[in-house]
Amino acid sequence: MSDPLLPELLRLAQEAALRAGELLRDGRPADLAVAATKSSPIDVVTEMDIAAEKLITDVISDHRPQDGFLGEEGASSEGSSGLRWIIDPLDGTVNYLYGLPTWSVSIAAEQDGERIVGVVAVPMRGETFHAVRGGGAWATGAWEGERRLAVRPAPPLDQALVSTGFNYVAEVKAHQAEVARQLIPLLRDIRRGGSAAVDLCDVAAGRLDGYYERGLNAWDVAAGDLIAREAGALTGGRPGERPSRDLTVAGTPGVFEPLQRLLEDFGAWHD
Numbered sequence: 001m002s003d004p005l006l007p008e009l010l011r012l013a014q015e016a017a018l019r020a021g022e023l024l025r026d027g028r029p030a031d032l033a034v035a036a037t038k039s040s041p042i043d044v045v046t047e048m049d050i051a052a053e054k055l056i057t058d059v060i061s062d063h064r065p066q067d068g069f070l071g072e073e074g075a076s077s078e079g080s081s082g083l084r085w086i087i088d089p090l091d092g093t094v095n096y097l098y099g100l101p102t103w104s105v106s107i108a109a110e111q112d113g114e115r116i117v118g119v120v121a122v123p124m125r126g127e128t129f130h131a132v133r134g135g136g137a138w139a140t141g142a143w144e145g146e147r148r149l150a151v152r153p154a155p156p157l158d159q160a161l162v163s164t165g166f167n168y169v170a171e172v173k174a175h176q177a178e179v180a181r182q183l184i185p186l187l188r189d190i191r192r193g194g195s196a197a198v199d200l201c202d203v204a205a206g207r208l209d210g211y212y213e214r215g216l217n218a219w220d221v222a223a224g225d226l227i228a229r230e231a232g233a234l235t236g237g238r239p240g241e242r243p244s245r246d247l248t249v250a251g252t253p254g255v256f257e258p259l260q261r262l263l264e265d266f267g268a269w270h271d
Contacts, residue, residue: 003116006116006117006132006133006135008063009083009109009116009117009132010117010119010130010132012059012060012063012064013060013085013107013108013109013117013118013119013130014119014121014128014130015059016055016056016059016060016107017056017105017106017107017119017120017121017128018121018128019055019056019059020052020053020055020056020089020105020121021104021105021121021122021123022123023048023051023052023055024048024052024089024090024096024103024105024123025123025124027048027051028048028096028099029044032044032045032097032099045090045093045096045097048090048096049072049073049089049090049093050073050074050089052089052090052105053071053072053073053074053075053087053089055089056071056085056087056089056105056107057069057071057075057085057087060085064081064083066079066080066081067079067081067083067084067085068081068083068084068085069084069085069086069087070084070085070086070087070218070219071085071086071087071088071089071219072087072088072089072090072217072219072220073089075087082111082112083109083110083111084109084110084111085107085108085109085110086107086108086109086110086115086218086219086222086223087106087107087108087219088104088105088106088107088197088219088220088222088223089105090103090104090105091103091104091105091106091195091196091197091198091219091220092104092193092194092195092197092198094194095194095195100194101122101124101125102122102124102125102193102194102195102198103122103123103124103194103195103198104120104121104122104123104195104197104198104201105119105120105121105123106118106119106120106197106219106220106222106223106224107119107120107223108222108223108226110222114133115133115222115223115225115226116132116133116226117130117131117132117133117226118130118131118132118222118223118224118225118226118227119223120197120198120200120201120223120224120227122195122198122201125141126141126142127139127140127141127142128140128141129149129201129204129205129223129224129227130227131204131223131226131227131229131230131231132230133226133230134230135230136148136149136230136231137149137204137226137227137228137230137231139201139205149204149205149206149227149230149231150206150231150232151203151204151206151228151231151232151233151252151253152206152209152252153252154209154252154253154254154255155188155209155254155255157186157187157255157258157259158186158187158188159188160187160188160209160210160251160255160259161187161188161189161191161208161209161210162183162187162188162189162190162191162208162209162210162211162212162251162255162259163190163191163192163193163199163202163203163208163210163211164176164180164190164191164192164211164212164213165192165193165194165196165199165213165216166192167214167215172214172215175267175270176214176268178266179263179266179267179268182262182266183262183263183266186262188209191208196211196213196216196220196221196224196248197220197221197223197224198224199211199213199224199250200221200224200225200227200228200235200250201224201227201228203228203231203233203250203251203252204224204227204228204230204231204232204233205231209251209252209255210249210250210251210252210255210256210259211248211249211250211251212247212248212249212250212259212263212268213247213248214245214246214247214248214268214269215245216243216245216248217245221243221248225243225248225250228250232252232253233250233251233252233253233256234250234251234252234253234256234257235248235249235250235256236249236256236260237249237269238260238264238269239260239261239264246269246270247263247268247269249263
């Protein structure tokens with residue numbers, strides 16, 4: 001970390017993600033999943049989401065009041081420092097609602113349009129992933145100390161384990177299901193984790209060979225994309241493009257390009 005700013009930003013992101021994760025974990029009502037078909041649990045989750053985002057922005061603003069923000073729950077300010085924080089306070093909302101463990105807090109710092117720090121905390125796994133530009137990707141968890149992350153050696157595509165996600169809009173979801181139907185015979189298998197940030201970190205950790213999804217926002221992928229790339233993954237959107245709402249693809253070298261080509265052939269980026 002040659003830039004002295006990076007350790008400061010990383011520590012801030014880690015503190016904010018840890019505290020937000022504790023808030024979400026400890027503040028979740030035990031009976032939330034029981035009433036999952038009613039409207040009230042959604043309201044509770046939304047309130048927790050908003051509270052977590054406010055905690056994150058408060059922690060960061062206390063130390064860096066001139067920075068800007070872009071958050072899923074509405075945090076939006078330009079700032080005057082040239083640095084912006086991109087925040088998803090609760091990625092994997094449905095998992096959180098139902099009591100599934102795969103949800104996360106995602107925080108990235110961006111300078112002049114380039115992501116320079118990323119942290120993804122996964123409280124129910126007891127894991128936190130982080131990266132700074134040019135400094136590799138790392139994780140803490142049940143193992144002792146920090147572990148440097150590296151993607152898996154690329155398998156043949158027909159032995160690749162790939163994760164994806166589905167949109168909430170029925171028509172879009174139906175198209176995504178058709179793309180997955182065409183892909184499944186060509187891969188080892190497909191997984192659906194429910195948190196884009198966690199999926200990208202699992203590519204970085206060698207738990208997946210690839211990941212793709214359409215309809216994602218900047219806060220869904222900002223931290224996870226940096227972590228995956230620093231672990232040796234390739235990331236992008238449609239061929240020759242960066243990740244976007246049209247399509248986000250990540251994979252080990254050797255899996256990324258053939259997966260991206262198949263997704264283009266199958267029209268994964270449109271309805």
